[in-house]
Amino acid sequence: MALSGLDIYKLLPKTNCRECGFATCLAFAMQLAKKSISIEKCPYLSPESKVRLEASSLPPIRLITVGEGESKLQIGNETVLFRHEEKFHHPCGIGFILKDSLSDEELKKKVALINNFQLERVGQHLSVDLIALKQEKAKSRFIDALKIVLANTKLNLVLMSQDPVALKEALVLSSGRRPLVYKITKENLSSLLPVIKEFKVPVVAESNDISSLSELTQTLAKEGIEEIVVDTGLKPVAQKILDLTQVRSLSLKKSQRSLGYPFLTITSESDNYAQTEEAATYISKYAGIVLLNHFDPACVLSLLTLRQNIYTDPQKPLQIEPKLYPIGKTDKNSPLLVTTNFSLSYYTVLGEVEASKIPSYILSVDTEGMSVLTAWAAEKFNAEKITEAMKKFEVEASVSKKSIIIPGYLAVMSGDLQEQSGWEVIVGPKEAAGIPSFLKNIN
Amino acid sequence: MAIEAGSVSVVSVGATKTEGGTRAHKIEIGKKPQVAFEVWDTAPLDWPEEFDKVFAGSLKDPFSWAEKCVNEYKAKILCVKLQGAHPDFENKPPEACAKFISQLLKKVDVPLIISGCGDDAKDNLVLPLCCEAAKNERCLIGSAVQDNYKTLVAAVLADEHNIIAESPIDINIAKQLNILISDMGLPLERIVINPTIGSLGYGLEYAYSIMERARLAALAGDRTIASPFICFVGQETWRAKEARISSEEFPGWGSETERGLAWEFVTAVALLQAGADMLVMRHPKAIEMINKNMGTLR
Ligand code: SF4
Numbered sequence: 001m002a003l004s005g006l007d008i009y010k011l012l013p014k015t016n017c018r019e020c021g022f023a024t025c026l027a028f029a030m031q032l033a034k035k036s037i038s039i040e041k042c043p044y045l046s047p048e049s050k051v052r053l054e055a056s057s058l059p060p061i062r063l064i065t066v067g068e069g070e071s072k073l074q075i076g077n078e079t080v081l082f083r084h085e086e087k088f089h090h091p092c093g094i095g096f097i098l099k100d101s102l103s104d105e106e107l108k109k110k111v112a113l114i115n116n117f118q119l120e121r122v123g124q125h126l127s128v129d130l131i132a133l134k135q136e137k138a139k140s141r142f143i144d145a146l147k148i149v150l151a152n153t154k155l156n157l158v159l160m161s162q163d164p165v166a167l168k169e170a171l172v173l174s175s176g177r178r179p180l181v182y183k184i185t186k187e188n189l190s191s192l193l194p195v196i197k198e199f200k201v202p203v204v205a206e207s208n209d210i211s212s213l214s215e216l217t218q219t220l221a222k223e224g225i226e227e228i229v230v231d232t233g234l235k236p237v238a239q240k241i242l243d244l245t246q247v248r249s250l251s252l253k254k255s256q257r258s259l260g261y262p263f264l265t266i267t268s269e270s271d272n273y274a275q276t277e278e279a280a281t282y283i284s285k286y287a288g289i290v291l292l293n294h295f296d297p298a299c300v301l302s303l304l305t306l307r308q309n310i311y312t313d314p315q316k317p318l319q320i321e322p323k324l325y326p327i328g329k330t331d332k333n334s335p336l337l338v339t340t341n342f343s344l345s346y347y348t349v350l351g352e353v354e355a356s357k358i359p360s361y362i363l364s365v366d367t368e369g370m371s372v373l374t375a376w377a378a379e380k381f382n383a384e385k386i387t388e389a390m391k392k393f394e395v396e397a398s399v400s401k402k403s404i405i406i407p408g409y410l411a412v413m414s415g416d417l418q419e420q421s422g423w424e425v426i427v428g429p430k431e432a433a434g435i436p437s438f439l440k441n442i443n
Numbered sequence: 444m445a446i447e448a449g450s451v452s453v454v455s456v457g458a459t460k461t462e463g464g465t466r467a468h469k470i471e472i473g474k475k476p477q478v479a480f481e482v483w484d485t486a487p488l489d490w491p492e493e494f495d496k497v498f499a500g501s502l503k504d505p506f507s508w509a510e511k512c513v514n515e516y517k518a519k520i521l522c523v524k525l526q527g528a529h530p531d532f533e534n535k536p537p538e539a540c541a542k543f544i545s546q547l548l549k550k551v552d553v554p555l556i557i558s559g560c561g562d563d564a565k566d567n568l569v570l571p572l573c574c575e576a577a578k579n580e581r582c583l584i585g586s587a588v589q590d591n592y593k594t595l596v597a598a599v600l601a602d603e604h605n606i607i608a609e610s611p612i613d614i615n616i617a618k619q620l621n622i623l624i625s626d627m628g629l630p631l632e633r634i635v636i637n638p639t640i641g642s643l644g645y646g647l648e649y650a651y652s653i654m655e656r657a658r659l660a661a662l663a664g665d666r667t668i669a670s671p672f673i674c675f676v677g678q679e680t681w682r683a684k685e686a687r688i689s690s691e692e693f694p695g696w697g698s699e700t701e702r703g704l705a706w707e708f709v710t711a712v713a714l715l716q717a718g719a720d721m722l723v724m725r726h727p728k729a730i731e732m733i734n735k736n737m738g739t740l741r
Contacts, residue, residue, distance in 0.1 A: 082652070084656050309643065309648040
């Protein structure tokens with residue numbers, strides 16, 4: 001993958017001519033290694049060095065785009081094996097397989113169900129990303145089924161067919177949607193290659209083991225096809241995890257370009273819960289796309305939430321804008337609760353306040369995204385900070401009762417806060433779940 | 444799996460007859476991941492109704508609850524939470540708790556994890572008596588925390604049990620606590636780390652990465668963090684809003700039981716990928732599913 005500063009230096013002219021703006025070639029090499037400058041700045045690079053340097057500046061795992069427009073799916077471009085080393089960059093796509101053997105009615109119903117599965121969670125929009133239409137019937141049925149899918153959803157598409165004629169027609173129909181084609185293999189290479197080349201769509205390359213997979217992607221790359229998602233086909237979960245891990249680590253640690261693509265997985269378990277577990281395993285360990293067969297709302301909710309968790313930036317907790325939030329039809333007598341600007345804290349309190357159906361204010365204090373207890377320990381959420389926030393967001397203008405409810409765990413600060421803010425301090429429940437009954441009681 | 448459990452220490456829980464105890468088998472935590480059924484010494488007040496149905500009303504009688512787990516659901520190990528001892532709960536006297544443990548040991552023959560009520564002062568009275576009551580049975584007892592570990596370590600040492608060392612999602616505290624405990628003479632090989640997990644959607648990712656980091660450090664040779672992990676999955680997941688609010692309030696997302704189940708086993712699946720060794724769980728169906736998942740990973 002990335003070359004070190006010294007590796008790069010070896011490729012430079014070593015004349016220290018300064019035209020790049022640096023005193024020495026070595027200084028320029030160091031900047032190149034940090035990717036903070038472009039190789040174009042040195043006019044004296046040999047063509048061979050240029051090729052090598054350009055290759056090394058490519059991301060080790062390609063970014064692949066499926067679909068067009070706002071809800072397009074971008075996967076790949078990952079840089080680490082463990083999220084704490086940096087973060088996982090592009091949340092894996094989650095999708096469902098629908099067969100063309102379904103009746104029109106069933107197909108419409110399922111598409112609608114999957115399409116409408118959307119919700120807000122901790123301030124983020126969660127939804128399914130893909131519908132994969134699988135050809136089992138004759139070409140005409142596949143095309144009719146595709147028409148139904150296209151008409152009923154804007155979700156990104158996977159076309160699961162290995163029939164070049166059907167695929168060609170399907171790709172004409174879905175022009176402008178940039179579907180992912182599943183799948184090209186060593187066996188069908190000659191028949192599918194022309195179609196993929198003509199329509200310039202991303203394609204899944206499948207081969208049973210990693211070395212033959214690498215050969216396949218190299219063959220494709222020679223043909224100019226690099227918008228690739230890889231797969232190793234149907235196999236037991238344990239082996240699939242091994243493949244996923246190997247592909248990720250070979251592309252990152254051994255710079256194996258031919259494996260530097262996102263990985264597609266399809267669940268093989270038939271039981272609904274078992275397929276959910278299988279999908280959760282793949283989400284945790286390196287899948288770029290997870291396709292499932294059975295749609296169950298509770299299970300999908302848990303998978304979308306897991307993906308949200310795994311792809312959260314470990315260095316940057318999800319935060320909301322610190323301010324005074326009126327919840328419901330508030331008036332001057334509405335209670336005022338205070339919490340941090342860590343999304344999870346805020347949205348947990350929000351959920352309970354909404355559930356109580358008692359219009360209230362929530363004051364979100366800027367704790368740099370730390371949770372209640374962490375922020376308290378770091379002195380980002382104490383009497384002083386809360387008093388500051390009360391002034392800054394002019395709570396007095398909105399709340400006339402001059403009393404504020406603090407999280408139960410911070411009962412110790414009530415005296416201080418009372419003194420500094422001049423407001424009455426009420427100690428709220430320790431767990432957010434206690435908020436509704438608490439609010440009802442103080443009302 | 445990405446993380447192999449190669450150099451993690453193996454903590455052996457449960458003493459068989461040949462080892463001077465009365466357990467039918469022992470459980471080796473740190474070899475391959477396993478599940479413990481969570482049971483209480485008293486009827487839980489705030490568990491979803493679903494549990495009353497699943498355990499057919501036996502939650503009110505801790506012994507029959509425990510027996511059901513072992514006989515019907517084939518639990519290989521139980522985690523008993525002494526919630527009844529909590530001052531805000533029933534405030535059971537320590538002697539009553541110890542008696543409960545002795546009786547439970549007669550009713551079931553699987554190894555036990557014994558978890559205090561969470562009130563430090565009370566646990567310091569309760570757990571030493573329970574250690575004594577379970578002498579020779581080689582239990583796993585918890586939790587020792589950074590500012591309250593001495594009493595428990597002494598008791599665990601005296602009666603030859605293993606200990607759970609709990610740290611608040613913090614790798615340095617986890618290491619520090621392991622060192623403090625081993626400095627008192629309890630070997631590192633008898634410590635299981637509780638990294639305090641959050642459930643899916645409620646901070647899961649924090650413990651997830653702490654566990655991955657700790658495991659990588661252990662594999663790189665750091666013995667002070669090479670302990671297996673115990674994760675209290677059930678207690679975290681069934682508090683989640685998704686496992687509680689009814690389908691009338693949250694239409695279109697399945698029943699609260701379906702959501703709760705998915706929450707419990709998906710949390711467990713993710714933690715397995717982060718290196719969890721012992722999962723403490725509540726719902727038999729979720730446990731059945733996670734056992735299945737662990738089967739597919741071997
Ligand atoms: S322009 Fe090229 S040759 Fe000249 S100093 Fe910079 S790196 Fe060296």
